[in-house]
Amino acid sequence: MRDKTEQIKNAAIKVFINKGFQATTQELANEAEVAEMTLFRKFGTKERLFTAAVKSVVEAQDFLKWKEEAEIKDTEEFLRVLIDNRLNLISQNRSLVRMLLAERLMDSLPEEIDLPEMIFCSLEKAVKDHAELNNLHIDTANWERQLSGIFLSYLCLPSDKDYYAQSEEEKQHLLSDYVASFKLKRE
Structure with missing residues (x-):
C-alpha cells in the first residue's frame, strides 16, 4: 500500500516538473503506472497529490x-x-x-x-x-x-x-x- 503512494508521488514530481500544475491526472496516472481512479483514491484531488509530492521533497x-x-x-x-x-x-x-x-x-x-x-x-x-x-x-x-x-x-x-x-x-x-x-x- 505504501509503495504505491511513494510510486505515485515520485512519478508526480517528474510530471509536475515538466508540465507544472497544468499536468492532467491522466498524465500523472500514466507516469505512475496506475489507474487514474487510484490517484483519486489515494489523494482525493490533483491539488492534494501536488502538495503531497512536493512536500515529500521539501521536507527531505x-x-x-x-x-x-x-x-x-x-x-x-x-x-x-x-x-x-x-x-x-x-x-x-x-x-x-x-x-x-x-x-x-x-x-x-x-x-x-x-x-x-x-x-x-x-x-x-x-x-x-x-x-x-x-x-x-x-x-x-x-x-x-x-x-x-x-x-x-x-x-x-x-x-x-x-x-x-x-x-x-x-x-x-x-x-x-x-x-x-x-x-x-x-x-
Missing part, C-alpha cells in the same frame, strides 16, 4: 536550519554557510525549484509548499537574527535582496557546472567572491 531538505546559521559568530563564515546551504539546495533540485518558482509567479502554490517563500523566509530570519546577535548595523533588507539575487541568478542563468557538483576548491572560490561583495562593518 535541511535548509531550514536558519537558527543554527544565525548563531555563527563570524559574519563571513555565516554568509559562506548560508550561501552554500541554499546553493546546494537549489542546484540539487534545480528543475523542481524552477517549476515551483513558475507556479509561485502564477500565484498557484499552496503556502505549505511555497519553496521560494520558505527559502526567503529562512534567509530573512537568519540575516536578521545574525545581525542582532552580533550587533551588526546593516541594512538587512538589502542583504536579503542581494542574497536572493545570488540564488535567483544561479537558478535562472546558465552555468557550466551545477554548484553541488563543483569541487570544494571551486565552491570556496565562488563563496569567497560572493562574501566579498558584502560590506561588513561592526559597531
